[in-house]
Amino acid sequence: MAKLVECIPNFSVSREKDPAVFNALVDCAKSVPGCFLFDVQSDGNHNRCVFTLLGSPEAIEEAAVKLTGLAAEKIDMRKHQGQHPRMGATDVIPFVPQTADMTVEDCVSLSKRVAERIWNEFGIPSFLYEDSATRPERRNLADCRRGQFEGMPEKLLQEDWAPDYGERKIHPTAGITAIGARMPLVAFNVNLDTPDVEIAKKIAKAIRGSSGGFKYCKAIGVMLEERGIAQVSMNMVNYEGTPLYYTYEMIRALAEGYGVKIVGSEIVGLTPGKALIDCAAHYLKLENFNCTEQVMEYHLIGME
């Protein structure tokens, strides 16, 4: 198995508003050997685009640095307008481990190497956020970004807001970048056989970490209008710390208290296979199961 990491850099430019710069970034991403451009999203109203890159830690480091340099060269944040909050030409660079032998700690190291290089090579300072954060108040990206590009020169002079890498001043046109490692996020929703959204909201509150539930679960209760049923909608931000079946079984137990049953669930978008394989191992009571050794797909990744 190869070590593979996902990198999802967000740039303050869009295909809709500035196709030349957007295309230059796409070409740059494709030009790095071993870096695979898996997906590109662009939003004209946000005037922002999001790349999904996959590759070895070395290839991804190279791509992140090169793209940040190119964005600094091509984007002038003094002229940037868009609905999405932003503080830099390369606004945020998350790193996510994608194979079982690549850990979040590996991604934290990678994030620090990139932060160091973009300061040394381009004079762009950065905050480390999420699992790379050096202090609790920097874990949350929104807290790092508060004040945005325009407010950053002043913010960096506050006692608590020196950049993690670089001096206490933004790059004049490229601003400042947030860089961090995190686990893959799994969007997991559970549907209830009730039209009463209040039940879903009460269950969501009970299971989410912020109000005393599972540490790595974010949850809200929503109504699925077209089906006339309520849903507990979750972001599982660390499926190893809080496995999906913890929340599923807890929702089942709490729903039962309201005389309500689970009718189904869904995964929105991508999930690591292991998040589901761990559930199978639980329900089948698998003993001594080693996912990376025994699951064929892990042996196929990185095979040439």
Place this chain on the structure above:
Amino acid sequence: MAKLVECIPNFSVSREKDPAVFNALVDCAKSVPGCFLFDVQSDGNHNRCVFTLLGSPEAIEEAAVKLTGLAAEKIDMRKHQGQHPRMGATDVIPFVPQTADMTVEDCVSLSKRVAERIWNEFGIPSFLYEDSATRPERRNLADCRRGQFEGMPEKLLQEDWAPDYGERKIHPTAGITAIGARMPLVAFNVNLDTPDVEIAKKIAKAIRGSSGGFKYCKAIGVMLEERGIAQVSMNMVNYEGTPLYYTYEMIRALAEGYGVKIVGSEIVGLTPGKALIDCAAHYLKLENFNCTEQVMEYHLIGME
């Protein structure tokens, strides 16, 4: 995702008895571009070795043909002795799909191409077996091989035993080869909290296809002496036709009738991740889940 196939050719030679020929076969397997030699097993008493190859259908076709040619050149079956039944220098060549976009039907086509080529290029006839079989009595490898190398000249003249490819006579020194496609096999055992092996045997009989149970399940009841408990030991020969959770839930229900509980289960060796992900999808009641689209690992396979 890349299409990947597994090929597990069995040769009538061993590292222990004839290291030069064994090593020549290993070198040959490694020499085919895009073919990865995943595992090699050799048994001196059987005087037989088993290679596990992984690669694209094209690379695997090339490797299977090349290896069969080399084995024909180096191995003289008239002199071969070993405890394992055998009928050819390359005794059997199974093809197993290993990615979700590679089907058993693709492997059947591959098996026929290889069968045609080894007849045209080396004059080696073959039987198609398992899912490639052209008639029911050839599905089972043991039935094809009955009579072994020494009895084959006569067997091929029987009305029902003309080779699927080639004429009614063996290659003088390389014999005849069985070639076929099959699903990956999952070795799945379920442990019961009883020391009564008869209960495990009764449950095994109830769930296996041969006595009226699940079509793609082979099962026996065994005693785990060191733990003092009985086990239902299964070979799941098609986890899509008979998912693992079918047998697990049936064992649970039948065991309950004897006042017995499941204490755990195990997967022996390798399994396709999908065999377990399908179980997770069942227990979590996942709606509209598309394994190959939504599971990240499938996007990582074949990525360079």
